[in-house]
Amino acid sequence: MLLLGAASVVLLVCVACLLSILQWRNRSGKGKMPEGPAPLPIVGNILQVKPKNLAKTLEKVRTSIEERIQEEAEHLLEEITKTKSMPFDPTFKLSCTFSNVICSIVFGKRYDYKDKKFLSLMNNMNNIFEMMNSRWGQLYQMFSYVLDYLPGPHNNIFKEIDAVKAFVAEEVKLHQASLDPNSPQDFIDCFLSKMLEEKDNPKSHFNMLNLITTTFDLFIAGTETSSTTTRYGLLLLLKYPKIQEKVQEEIDRVVGRSRRPCVADRTKMPYTDAVVHEIQRFITLIPTSVPRAVTKDIRFRDYVIPKGTTIFPLLSTALYDSKEFPNPTEFNPGHFLNENGTFRKSEFFIPFSAGKAQFPPAGALVLQLRLPHMLPDQSCQSFLSAHCPLYNSSLLIPSLAMSHTLVGA
Numbered sequence: 001m002l003l004l005g006a007a008s009v010v011l012l013v014c015v016a017c018l019l020s021i022l023q024w025r026n027r028s029g030k031g032k033m034p035e036g037p038a039p040l041p042i043v044g045n046i047l048q049v050k051p052k053n054l055a056k057t058l059e060k061v062r063t064s065i066e067e068r069i070q071e072e073a074e075h076l077l078e079e080i081t082k083t084k085s086m087p088f089d090p091t092f093k094l095s096c097t098f099s100n101v102i103c104s105i106v107f108g109k110r111y112d113y114k115d116k117k118f119l120s121l122m123n124n125m126n127n128i129f130e131m132m133n134s135r136w137g138q139l140y141q142m143f144s145y146v147l148d149y150l151p152g153p154h155n156n157i158f159k160e161i162d163a164v165k166a167f168v169a170e171e172v173k174l175h176q177a178s179l180d181p182n183s184p185q186d187f188i189d190c191f192l193s194k195m196l197e198e199k200d201n202p203k204s205h206f207n208m209l210n211l212i213t214t215t216f217d218l219f220i221a222g223t224e225t226s227s228t229t230t231r232y233g234l235l236l237l238l239k240y241p242k243i244q245e246k247v248q249e250e251i252d253r254v255v256g257r258s259r260r261p262c263v264a265d266r267t268k269m270p271y272t273d274a275v276v277h278e279i280q281r282f283i284t285l286i287p288t289s290v291p292r293a294v295t296k297d298i299r300f301r302d303y304v305i306p307k308g309t310t311i312f313p314l315l316s317t318a319l320y321d322s323k324e325f326p327n328p329t330e331f332n333p334g335h336f337l338n339e340n341g342t343f344r345k346s347e348f349f350i351p352f353s354a355g356k357a358q359f360p361p362a363g364a365l366v367l368q369l370r371l372p373h374m375l376p377d378q379s380c381q382s383f384l385s386a387h388c389p390l391y392n393s394s395l396l397i398p399s400l401a402m403s404h405t406l407v408g409a
């Protein structure tokens, strides 16, 4: 006990010293974020770089994304069918599905759910999220400048991050060997082609470090967010069978069971669209968004937010606004429907960001549209009743979601 007490005091002194050094560093102008335009999700600052034909190349990649998602949804369906109506936990299968969508977009290929390399990638990603959500992980996200200099379990996360980056680097090598710049097949091919095009420009943003980091970002930002949203969406559909029935009825009417659903179906399915929106509003997956720093002094109402201040945009305040969404703690697709049953847009629907940056997480949307097809039996329901005693409590989902802060989107 005595030893523990002494260790805590030493730790506190170290923290205090490091905080003072940090303050001094900031005052002396070092360690501040560089100025620059705000990055957009997914593409970061690439669009601001304005290289020739980039928009065209991105457009090409974008059109194939829908097909890749549709294909992966088929594989998920196959996996679910294999359970033969027995209870099962969908968590792992959903994570594989969304990781594979990203693999398919960036690497141009998907992996079998039992592939050893793929399983080890999934394991690294799970560990990253577990560590990020642990006490040390959360402390690190708040005080990284201090904890960077201290030993502790928070440092283990970097081994996992390096493993994912090594996986990406290996794929990049394979792509380099077979690259045809006139016919890029995926995100890595597009990026490598731009690297070749700009090889004589020393200031080019298209370099190996940016390629690996951007690809890593897509995995981290796109997998857990989408699979967790879908998992909670399934829980909600199971908890509200009448809503599930109405969604199923709309899907059967508009899409039928003989073809794949596509993004174009969405406008003809206002009820399902409202349910998907309500799931995202209700679970408020990332209530505090991700931290951002202001790049100049900002005047906000009667306040001035000084340059360099870290901001946590509280998305939950808009998503749970009781004027916009009456009884916000109630799961009610009516929050996104007009009286005549058409879809009602809301400016308060900001699960992805509080700023100008918006992106369509197409993976989540299309797969969610497809998922009600996968619930002909009650196997998930039995699993949940058997394994989650809180399943029948209406408090379950919001409380889980609220504890899900900063999951790295």
Ligand code: HEM
Pocket: 039, 040, 041, 042, 043, 217, 218, 221, 222, 223, 225, 226, 229, 285, 286, 289, 290, 292, 351, 352, 353, 354, 355, 357, 361, 362, 363, 364, 409
């Ligand atoms: C339901 C699913 C998702 C949710 C709720 C979500 C939410 C968010 C939020 C709140 C942010 C922070 C935005 C800001 O800075 O203001 C963000 C950033 C981002 N998201 Fe998502 N996201 C989802 C799915 C995806 C998917 C599918 C991808 C990619 C395929 C993706 C890629 C990104 C990227 C690259 C960033 C920027 C990260 C950074 O600036 O470091 N997200 N997301």
